[in-house]
């Protein structure tokens with residue numbers, strides 16, 4: 001039943017995207033030539049859809065993030081693409097046909113999603129204008145190639161100033177290709193290309209926050225802005241639950257280094273760790289890291305304690321929605337406990353009632369759906385465990401991480417995240433090193449007499 005619903009909504013999504021391109025082609029013909037011809041519309045749309053449906057739809061359906069949050073990711077792909085096509089239609093009509101540039105959409109899509117999606121958007125863009133430019137595919141390739149370069153240099157941008165590289169390299173390559181393919185040898189054309197590309201990066205930076213807000217798909221620049229510790233949620237966490245705040249910072253360091261080791265998204269990992277326990281601002285004293293002497297769980301039944309613990313995940317999710325945090329951060333909040341059983345309370349429940357039903361003590365889940373979320377789960381458990389130890393030794397930590405991994409595997413918590421055993425082995429050493437470095441003991445300084453240091 002559920003499968004049928006998702007395949008129905010998938011089909012609807014494809015139809016919507018096909019309709020968008022049909023509307024766009026009608027708009028294009030009316031704008032450029034002030035007429036509407038059946039022959040052009042049929043020919044244009046047939047070729048466009050022959051490119052779109054088998055290639056773009058197929059590749060995107062295999063992408064993990066598109067499968068997880070179809071609407072958000074299609075929004076992040078389509079909004080910049082359509083906007084850039086419309087802007088370039090005006091450039092085509094009123095400025096210079098050689099000034100067409102993929103920079104706006106390719107830059108934004110590569111920053112929001114990934115390199116491959118950036119290249120695909122450049123492919124759609126260049127096919128669209130190649131068709132308009134007298135069905136000239138050689139011209140489409142000239143528009144496409146700078147797009148690939150732009151996607152490549154844009155994928156790792158973490159600071160605004162770095163958008164200068166896609167601008168510079170994209171403009172140079174575009175000028176060079178137009179020149180050697182003999183489309184233009186006019187200096188004015190080349191100046192227009194540089195000017196249009198420059199406008200492209202300015203508009204991109206201007207609209208990026210809006211696209212992020214609408215789609216909840218964030219670039220690293222947007223994520224870093226959220227993680228500047230001045231975010232109202234993080235400030236509230238630091239005031240109401242300082243223990244959890246400190247725990248989150250430690251987990252962020254561990255996660256950052258382990259995600260880097262497997263080539264994942266380190267910025268997403270770090271900011272996800274900052275926010276993962278944000279739900280603990282509701283009743284912070286029910287969580288050990290914030291307790292001093294009293295434990296309020298002593299007065300509660302194990303079942304009620306379990307509900308309180310569940311609520312830190314659910315309330316975290318509510319806050320993520322309310323503050324429009326990135327959709328992947330919401331996932332990390334929801335998935336960091338997976339569907340694990342709260343063993344302490346379950347044991348207490350069995351001892352007091354004699355009943356056995358672990359389902360009552362499971363976190364709501366789901367289990368982690370991507371690598372960063374799964375490693376957050378592992379770092380979260382390891383940090384909490386390390387806090388209980390008096391002496392941290394590499395051997396002790398190594399053994400306990402092995403035990404955690406084994407039980408997470410056994411419980412099926414790592415089944416859907418895509419992490420391989422090889423990757424897990426790799427990051428074990430990194431987690432241990434970071435934990436030991438963070439917990440190093442300070443040497444005690446000898447106390448000197450004041451008269452000994454007086455001048």
Ligand SMILES: [Fe+2]
Pocket residue numbers: 276277312336337
């Ligand atoms: Fe938690």
Ligand SMILES: [Fe+2]
Pocket residue numbers: 247276277380
């Ligand atoms: Fe945590």
